[in-house]
Amino acid sequence: MLEYIIAGLVIGGIYAVVASGLVVTYTASGILNFAYGALAYFVARCYYFFHTQQGWGIAPAALLSIVVIGPALGAFLYATLFRLLRNASMLLQIVVTIGLSVAIPPISDVMFGNPVISIAPGLAPEPVHVYKVFGAAITLDQVIVLAVVAATLIGGTLIFRFTSAGLMVRAMVDSPAMTSLTGTNPGTVSMYVWVVSVFLAGLVGVLVAPISGLSSEEFTFLMTTAFAAMIVGEMVNFNRAVIVAFAIGIIDSLLQGYLPPQSALTADIVESVPFAIMFVFLLVAYRRLATRASRRSGGVLDRAIAPPSRAEVAQLRTNVPLVAATAMERREFAKLVRYDHLRAIGFLSQLAIVCLLPLVLPNYWVGLVAEGLCFAIAFLSFTLVTGEGGMIWLCMVSFTGFGAVMTAYLATDQGWPLLAAVLASSIMVVPVGMLLSFVTSRMGGLYVALVTLTFGLLLDNLFFSRQVFQNYGLGIKTVVPSFARSNTVQVYLLVGVFCLIALGIEHLRRSTAGLGLMAARSSEVGARALGINSVGLKVVVAGAAAAVAALGGGLLAIQQGEGNPTFYTTVGGLVWLALVATLGIRLNLGALMAGINFVIIPALFATFLPTRLSEVPAFLFGFGAIMLIRNPDGAFPMQGRQIRTLLRRWNIPRQPATETLEHPGVIEPGLQPSGASPPITVMAEAGVSRAQVQR
Amino acid sequence: MSASQTRAREAERGAPRPASAPVLEVRDVTVDFGGVRALSAVSLNVPGSARVGLVGPNGAGKTTLFQVISGFLVPDKGSVILDGRDVTAAAPHVRARLGLARTFQVPERFETMTVAEQLTLAHRIHAERRRMWSDLVSLRGWRPGSPGELERVGEIIELLGLQPFARREVQGLPVGIAKLIEVGCALISRPRVLLLDEPSAGLDTKETMEFARAIDRAAEQEHVAVVLVEHDLDLVLNMAQLVYVLDFGRLIAAGSPEEIRADEAVQAAYLGTASVTVEQAAQ
Structure with a gap:
C-alpha cells in the first residue's frame, strides 16, 4: 500500500509540476503550450545523448541539458515564436504550438540519432540505490523526484507570493500594458517566464524518463494528463490543478496495484483516469463554465x-x-462580394491537375493519389468544423478512425454491403458530433480544444483498443468493390465525392447560416446580441463535420484494404490539423492539397531519399504550422x-x-x-x- | 433651485410637447440596489422621431435607467411604455421586436465581415429570419439578395456615410466607424426608438461631431426617436431637442437645450454643489 502511495506521489508530483508550469505560462502569456511535452522530450533526449551515448558524467550532462540548453531553448522560442503568439487568435496559438510539438521530435532524431531506447537513466547514479522507509522500497530516483517536486512547488509559491519578480508576473497576468506603465518591461518578464517554464519542462523530462520511458508519445501523454488537471483547475487555479495532479497520480498507482495486472482492461482504465476525472468535473461545473465563457474564444485565424x-x-x-x-x-x-473568380480558378486548376495525375503517373503513385483523396475528404471536416464553425476540435481523427474501423467491422465481420457500411458509420457519428458541440460550444475556445482532445484520447483508450477492432494490431481487412479495383477509377470516384462535399461547404458559406457563422467566429457575444442562434448553427455544422470525417475514414478503410485503429491516434491527428491549417483551413483547396501532400510527400522521401531523412516530412508539416505565425490564413490564401x-x-x-x-x-x-x-x-x-x- | 422646484416647474409647463405622441414613456421608475436608491420616481417622455438626451454626472443613475428601458433590469416601481404598450416586464429581445434598438458602449466587432455583410445579416435576421435555416435547403444563398434587401442595406450604408468601407472587412477600422456600423445594424430593422449608450466613449472631438451628424441624418430620414445616454453635456446639448438631467438618481431638470444651459441645478450638478449650498444657506 505504502509503496503504491509513494509511487503515486512521485508520478503525481511530476503531473503537478507539469500542470503548474502550464498554468503559470498560460496565465502569464495567454498561451497554452501544446509543445510542452515535446520540449521536455527534447531536453531529456539531450541528457540521454550526453550521458548515455557520449558517456559524460551525470552532473555535466545534467547541467548542460537542463540548466543551459533548456533555458536557452526557452529564450530562443520566446524571441522567435511565443512573443508573436501573445495576441494571436486561439486557433493560431494552438496550431503553432502543435506544429512545434510535431517538429521537435524529428529534429532531435536528426541531431541525436534514433537508437532504440529501452531504459533511460535518471539523475541517480546507476545502479539506482534503493532505500527502505517503513518497509516500503523507494529508489533514489524517486527521492530525487519528490525533492524536486517539493522544491518547485513550494519555492514557486513563495516566489509568486512574496518576491517582486512574482509580483511582476502577477501584474503581467492582469495587464501587460499597465505593467509597462510601472516601468517594467513586459517583454523581459514574459521571456523569463518562458525560460523558467522550459527549464522546468526539461527537468521534468529528465526525471520522468526512467519512469515512463523516453519517447515523445509518452511525453505527450504526460502533458495531456496535466491538461486534465488544468481543466479541473479551470485553467488558472494553480493550487487546485496541483492537488488534482497528485490525486491522479495516486489513484493511478493504487489502481495499478489492485486491479488484475494481466488484464488489458487494467491498462486502459489506468490511462483513462485523468480524463474520467475531467469529465466528471465538466459535468459538475458545466453551468458555471458556460456562463463565464471566455471572451477570447471567437475569432479563429481571424x-x-x-x-x-x-x-x-x-x-x-x-x-x-x-x-x-x-x-x-x-x-x-450592398452586394456581397466575397466570392470571386480567383478562388474558383485556383480550386478548379488544382483539381484539374489531380484529375490528370492518373494519366501520367505509374499505377503505384495513382494509388497514393487515391489514398490522398480519401484523406482530403476527411480533412474537409476541419474546413467545416474549424474553418466555418470556428470550433477548434482536436478529435476529428477519432471520427475518421471510427468511420474506418466501423466500416471494416460492419462490412467484413457483419457482412454488410460495403457502401451501406460506409454510410451507416458516417451517420452513427452525427449525434456524437452534435452532442460534443452542444456541450462544448458554450464554454469558449480553449475548453473546446482541450475537451475534444481528451475525448479523442478517451476513445483511443477505451474504444479503439478493443481486440475486436485491434485484431493484434492488424485491424480488420476490407475488400475493394469490383467496380473500383483500378486505382484510376478510384481517383475519379473520390474526386467526385470530394467535389460534392466541397460544393456542400460552399453552399453553407453562401447561405445566411454561413453569414451567421462568420459573425459568431468573430464575436460570439456580438452574434448572440444580433439574435443569431450560434449554438444551433454550430451543432449542425459539427454534426455534418463528424459525418464527413467518418466518411473519409470509411473510404480510407476501403482504399487501404483495412480498417486499422492504430492509424488514427488522437496525437497523430494533431498533425492533420496542423497541415490543413498550414495550407488554408478556410478553403476547400487547402483540404484537397493537405490530403494529397500528407500521402505523397512521405512517399517521395521514402522512395527517392535515404532512410535517415524519413523523419523530414513530419518536420516539414510541423514547421509549416509554425510558419503560420507569418501568414495566419495559410499558404493558399x-x-x-x-x-x-x-x-x-x-x-x-x-x-x-x-x-x-x-x-x-x-x-x-x-x-x-x-x-x-x-x-x-x-x-x-x-x-x-x-x-x-x-x- | 432645488430638484423638487424643477419638477414642479416642469409639471406646470409640461414637457415640451411636439406634435406626435410619445413613443417611449418612463413613468415613476424607482430602482433600489440593496439599501441604495439608484433611481427614485424618474419619469420621462420620448416623442416620436425626437432626439432626447439623458445626461448626468457619473453615478447619477443614467446606466440604471438605460438598463430599465432596454429591459435588462426590472424596476421596483413604475413602468416603461413603448408605443402605448406596457413593456415593464418584457425581456430585451421582446422589446427589440417591438421596435426598441440599442447600441453598446464598446461596439462588438465582427472583424472578418465586411460592412455590407454585417448589415445584410442584420437585415435578414429582422426581415427574413427563416433564411437562417431555409437557405441550407434552397439555392437562395447563391443568388444576390432581393432588390428590397440590397436597397435597404445600400440605403443604410449611404445614410451613415459608410460607402468607402462597404466592402471592407471591419478589422483595423477606427472605433468611430465601428460604432456607426453598430448603429446601422440597429437601424436596419426600422426601430421606433434607438437607444445609444455613451456614443462618445472612445471617440475624439472630431469623430464625436461626425457621429452626431450621422445620427442627426438618421433620425430625420428614418423617423426614429433617438435616446442618447451620455455624460458629455456639450454633445447632448448640441444634438438633442429635449434633455433630461439626472443626479443622484433623481430627475433634476428637463427641457430644451437652452433651458438646460440656463438651469442652475444642472450647473450645480456639473460644477459642484457650492451654489446650491449657498442658496440653501441663504434660505
Missing part, C-alpha cells in the same frame, strides 16, 4: 492579423473623395493575395473581392456629406492607434 500593419496605416491616409450615390450604386454597395496584387499591378480587370485582402486605397472615414472631404489623416491615424490599444 483576429490573428492583430494590429494593422504599417502599410495599412499608410493606406488609411489615402484620401479619396466621395461621390453621391445613385440608386444603382447604392445596390452595388497568401498566394491568392499575391496573385491579386499582381493582377492589380497589370491592371487586369477582375471581380471585386473583399477589400482587406488587398489593402485598397479607398479608406476615408466618410462621415462628410458627399463632395466635402476635408483632410482626415489625423482622425484615421488616431482611430487606428486606439483600436490597437483596445486590443
Whole structure:
C-alpha cells in the first residue's frame, strides 16, 4: 500500500509540476503550450545523448541539458515564436504550438540519432540505490523526484507570493500594458517566464524518463494528463490543478496495484483516469463554465492579423473623395462580394491537375493519389468544423478512425454491403458530433480544444483498443468493390465525392447560416446580441463535420484494404490539423492539397531519399504550422493575395473581392456629406492607434 | 433651485410637447440596489422621431435607467411604455421586436465581415429570419439578395456615410466607424426608438461631431426617436431637442437645450454643489 502511495506521489508530483508550469505560462502569456511535452522530450533526449551515448558524467550532462540548453531553448522560442503568439487568435496559438510539438521530435532524431531506447537513466547514479522507509522500497530516483517536486512547488509559491519578480508576473497576468506603465518591461518578464517554464519542462523530462520511458508519445501523454488537471483547475487555479495532479497520480498507482495486472482492461482504465476525472468535473461545473465563457474564444485565424500593419496605416491616409450615390450604386454597395473568380480558378486548376495525375503517373503513385483523396475528404471536416464553425476540435481523427474501423467491422465481420457500411458509420457519428458541440460550444475556445482532445484520447483508450477492432494490431481487412479495383477509377470516384462535399461547404458559406457563422467566429457575444442562434448553427455544422470525417475514414478503410485503429491516434491527428491549417483551413483547396501532400510527400522521401531523412516530412508539416505565425490564413490564401496584387499591378480587370485582402486605397472615414472631404489623416491615424490599444 | 422646484416647474409647463405622441414613456421608475436608491420616481417622455438626451454626472443613475428601458433590469416601481404598450416586464429581445434598438458602449466587432455583410445579416435576421435555416435547403444563398434587401442595406450604408468601407472587412477600422456600423445594424430593422449608450466613449472631438451628424441624418430620414445616454453635456446639448438631467438618481431638470444651459441645478450638478449650498444657506 505504502509503496503504491509513494509511487503515486512521485508520478503525481511530476503531473503537478507539469500542470503548474502550464498554468503559470498560460496565465502569464495567454498561451497554452501544446509543445510542452515535446520540449521536455527534447531536453531529456539531450541528457540521454550526453550521458548515455557520449558517456559524460551525470552532473555535466545534467547541467548542460537542463540548466543551459533548456533555458536557452526557452529564450530562443520566446524571441522567435511565443512573443508573436501573445495576441494571436486561439486557433493560431494552438496550431503553432502543435506544429512545434510535431517538429521537435524529428529534429532531435536528426541531431541525436534514433537508437532504440529501452531504459533511460535518471539523475541517480546507476545502479539506482534503493532505500527502505517503513518497509516500503523507494529508489533514489524517486527521492530525487519528490525533492524536486517539493522544491518547485513550494519555492514557486513563495516566489509568486512574496518576491517582486512574482509580483511582476502577477501584474503581467492582469495587464501587460499597465505593467509597462510601472516601468517594467513586459517583454523581459514574459521571456523569463518562458525560460523558467522550459527549464522546468526539461527537468521534468529528465526525471520522468526512467519512469515512463523516453519517447515523445509518452511525453505527450504526460502533458495531456496535466491538461486534465488544468481543466479541473479551470485553467488558472494553480493550487487546485496541483492537488488534482497528485490525486491522479495516486489513484493511478493504487489502481495499478489492485486491479488484475494481466488484464488489458487494467491498462486502459489506468490511462483513462485523468480524463474520467475531467469529465466528471465538466459535468459538475458545466453551468458555471458556460456562463463565464471566455471572451477570447471567437475569432479563429481571424483576429490573428492583430494590429494593422504599417502599410495599412499608410493606406488609411489615402484620401479619396466621395461621390453621391445613385440608386444603382447604392445596390452595388450592398452586394456581397466575397466570392470571386480567383478562388474558383485556383480550386478548379488544382483539381484539374489531380484529375490528370492518373494519366501520367505509374499505377503505384495513382494509388497514393487515391489514398490522398480519401484523406482530403476527411480533412474537409476541419474546413467545416474549424474553418466555418470556428470550433477548434482536436478529435476529428477519432471520427475518421471510427468511420474506418466501423466500416471494416460492419462490412467484413457483419457482412454488410460495403457502401451501406460506409454510410451507416458516417451517420452513427452525427449525434456524437452534435452532442460534443452542444456541450462544448458554450464554454469558449480553449475548453473546446482541450475537451475534444481528451475525448479523442478517451476513445483511443477505451474504444479503439478493443481486440475486436485491434485484431493484434492488424485491424480488420476490407475488400475493394469490383467496380473500383483500378486505382484510376478510384481517383475519379473520390474526386467526385470530394467535389460534392466541397460544393456542400460552399453552399453553407453562401447561405445566411454561413453569414451567421462568420459573425459568431468573430464575436460570439456580438452574434448572440444580433439574435443569431450560434449554438444551433454550430451543432449542425459539427454534426455534418463528424459525418464527413467518418466518411473519409470509411473510404480510407476501403482504399487501404483495412480498417486499422492504430492509424488514427488522437496525437497523430494533431498533425492533420496542423497541415490543413498550414495550407488554408478556410478553403476547400487547402483540404484537397493537405490530403494529397500528407500521402505523397512521405512517399517521395521514402522512395527517392535515404532512410535517415524519413523523419523530414513530419518536420516539414510541423514547421509549416509554425510558419503560420507569418501568414495566419495559410499558404493558399497568401498566394491568392499575391496573385491579386499582381493582377492589380497589370491592371487586369477582375471581380471585386473583399477589400482587406488587398489593402485598397479607398479608406476615408466618410462621415462628410458627399463632395466635402476635408483632410482626415489625423482622425484615421488616431482611430487606428486606439483600436490597437483596445486590443 | 432645488430638484423638487424643477419638477414642479416642469409639471406646470409640461414637457415640451411636439406634435406626435410619445413613443417611449418612463413613468415613476424607482430602482433600489440593496439599501441604495439608484433611481427614485424618474419619469420621462420620448416623442416620436425626437432626439432626447439623458445626461448626468457619473453615478447619477443614467446606466440604471438605460438598463430599465432596454429591459435588462426590472424596476421596483413604475413602468416603461413603448408605443402605448406596457413593456415593464418584457425581456430585451421582446422589446427589440417591438421596435426598441440599442447600441453598446464598446461596439462588438465582427472583424472578418465586411460592412455590407454585417448589415445584410442584420437585415435578414429582422426581415427574413427563416433564411437562417431555409437557405441550407434552397439555392437562395447563391443568388444576390432581393432588390428590397440590397436597397435597404445600400440605403443604410449611404445614410451613415459608410460607402468607402462597404466592402471592407471591419478589422483595423477606427472605433468611430465601428460604432456607426453598430448603429446601422440597429437601424436596419426600422426601430421606433434607438437607444445609444455613451456614443462618445472612445471617440475624439472630431469623430464625436461626425457621429452626431450621422445620427442627426438618421433620425430625420428614418423617423426614429433617438435616446442618447451620455455624460458629455456639450454633445447632448448640441444634438438633442429635449434633455433630461439626472443626479443622484433623481430627475433634476428637463427641457430644451437652452433651458438646460440656463438651469442652475444642472450647473450645480456639473460644477459642484457650492451654489446650491449657498442658496440653501441663504434660505
